Amino acid sequence: MSQLMSAVCTMKKVFDQYAGKDGDPTTLSKKELGDLLRAELGFEEVSGKDIVLFEVNKFFAALDHDKSGTVDCTEYCTFVCTLAILMMDTKGGKGKC
Template sequence: MSQLMKAMDLLRAIFDKYAGKEGAKDTLTKKELAELLRAELGAQEPQGKAEVEKFFGMLDNDGDGVVSFEEYVSFVAALTVIINSNE
């Protein structure tokens, strides 16, 4: 398996781990997103509600109140560009 395929598998596994906690298993709720940010990105604890709202607004492109896998992937891609351009 190529490195890119492995990376995509990993992204999917992380998404599934949090998306399966409550509600629909293929979308992230606000609470699940907060957990993902805290556990996977080392976000500050306790994370402010406003901060979670901000992230959620950035991820939920179609405004349906949940974050789909596609929305999550485009956010991770954007984040990677931001992190790399700051180095």
């Protein structure tokens, strides 16, 4: 499998892993998105107030484009695409990888 196809399959694997935890396996609930953000993007707990919850709520509202109450694979891929652009779009394309 090529590098690009393995990256796309990893994106899918991560989505399925978290979306499949409970309820509808084709969408991310707010809890599932929170788990994904903590594990995959390193959102740490901050002592006392769970600042992460506040950020998850904000993230969820931004990603749930059709206001369905869940994040589907299109909304998830758009998020990963935005993340990739942010990491790549530095002067000369020398991002943080």
